[in-house]
């Protein structure tokens with residue numbers, strides 16, 4: 001073999017000779033190759049390169065041919081996590097146990113009950129999670145679908161999420177169509193809850209957001225908590241507060257409520273639809289109430305009507321459940337409606353009022369609610385005002401609650417003295433109430449105090465001049481003009497019955513407005529109670545003889561009607577002296593004695609109720625002890641009056657002294673002359 005020096009010399013020679021002959025050059029090359037092949041190592045290398053080229057070319061051509069053939073006989077589809085279609089196929093192949101032959105698993109701990117394919121779990125029924133084989137990225141599995149079609153399925157896990165690839169061994173794409181369609185139907189109708197997902201399917205599914213400030217939130221919360229819907233859920237907050245919405249576990253001695261946990265997602269079945277429910281936590285408003293929360297529902301449907309049906313079902317469920325309850329909506333500190341509390345409904349018959357009053361209120365409200373068309377026809381604003389006023393503890397609030405139960409209306413309660421309630425928020429709150437409800441406005445007397453709290457004669461100073469009464473600062477940011485404006489506004493002409501405790505009930509279109517006030521109707525501004533704003537004014541007085549008798553019958557039923565209403569377990573009382581059962585006639589006699597022993601219009605029903613409650617199984621004892629109770633009440637009243645009087649006098653003395661000091665300063669500043677002092681306030685007038 002020529003060395004490198006010979007090759008260089010040959011090339012130089014070739015360059016010199018190039019003009020002469022190419023034949024010599026080729027000859028030289030052949031000689032060169034021959035010499036090289038003569039070397040065994042180079043020959044081996046060249047052979048290896050040659051064979052490698054042939055093999056690689058064959059492989060590429062072969063692969064190309066396979067893919068060309070495949071494209072004729074295979075249909076390929078991939079499904080990426082985050083798409084609903086991935087969930088369909090994934091659930092379907094799990095159900096068909098495609099991964100059972102797999103050799104690559106991740107072992108996790110799960111509740112096998114929630115698995116579509118339990119063969120992949122080492123299931124032990126001991127109430128503890130079982131070891132479960134979860135197929136991870138694996139070699140393709142061959143799946144003989146329906147015994148007719150071969151499908152190769154492979155799973156790939158990448159950073160962007162898992163994906164499934166299907167190769168259907170068929171020239172016909174319709175096999176893939178059928179497969180996907182069947183997976184979709186399986187998923188849709190499967191009784192097995194699909195795993196909850198964090199993906200945003202809002203482009204393909206309907207999503208409803210229910211904010212805590214809206215009443216639909218209560219409907220949905222109540223509906224979701226009905227056991228049949230929450231049966232699939234597995235995450236709860238346990239509450240022993242009976243006011244918390246949730247369902248009871250009656251089996252426990254201390255009943256607890258399972259309340260859906262916040263900030264979690266639950267996959268639940270509603271009718272034939274899957275839905276994913278997320279409870280978003282609110283924040284504490286400083287009053288111990290939570291506000292700002294929401295329920296987000298992703299319904300597995302793209303038909304908006306389904307969301308409508310869901311909301312309607314929730315509303316109906318809520319309304320039906322409310323038949324035995326009265327819902328009272330309260331405001332938060334920011335002037336918005338916060339969560340509602342429910343109370344057991346109070347039967348209208350349990351109200352103890354002078355003859356005909358109950359019937360009058362109920363008939364009036366019913367007639368009003370039923371006559372919307374007439375009002376429209378007559379061009380009269382559909383609103384009606386009720387003013388319930390009178391002594392504390394005489395049944396104003398009870399009437400409103402009983403009326404709400406009787407009419408099937410919810411109460412929306414606004415206290416004008418509550419923080420955050422001003423003219424603006426009051427208007428907004430009223431606008432935000434639904435069209436058939438009772439709007440109860442309390443503390444109207446605190447909002448517009450027009451005089452001193454008590455109605456005693458004014459105190460006089462030593463010269464006989466009345467000492468000015470201490471003005472009471474309003475405890476509300478609502479102005480009278482603001483309230484009148486709200487009552488007259490269009491928003492209030494939509495069938496609300498409005499009641500005010502102080503106590504002015506006011507029926508507004510299909511809403512009832514009740515303003516409630518204790519005692520003094522004359523304290524209310526005439527503009528507020530003029531006809532058209534307050535149409536029916538009912539005074540609640542202290543218990544009359546008739547009410548006392550009714551009350552005794554309520555506590556110890558003896559009247560046939562009452563006995564029939566209460567049932568056989570009630571009405572069985574024994575004499576504490578003879579031990580014998582008291583007859584109806586005996587009880588009627590005790591009722592008469594009781595009524596005669598109590599001076600009429602002296603005590604409220606609430607006071608007497610307190611007394612009778614301490615003797616609820618002892619009618620004889622109740623009658624025997626009433627004299628002592630009256631004496632105690634009178635003594636207590638005297639002491640209270642004396643204390644009140646003392647306080648008034650102290651306050652008057654303080655004010656007189658302050659006024660004198662003020663006059664002195666003014667006089668000194670004006671003339672440099674000290675005015676004559678008023679002298680001490682004498683006994684008998686203010687007068688200490």
Ligand SMILES: Nc1ncnc2c1ncn2[C@@H]1O[C@H](COP(=O)(O)OP(=O)(O)OP(=O)(O)O)[C@@H](O)[C@H]1O
Pocket residue numbers: 350351352353391392393394395396397398399517518540605606607609
């Ligand atoms: N007329 C009544 N009929 C039945 N129960 C009554 C009556 N009056 C009072 N009560 C009982 O007394 C308690 C207090 O009654 P309620 O709150 O209705 O009085 P009120 O007039 O609204 O008092 P306030 O003005 O102080 O709020 C309740 O438990 C209620 O059951």
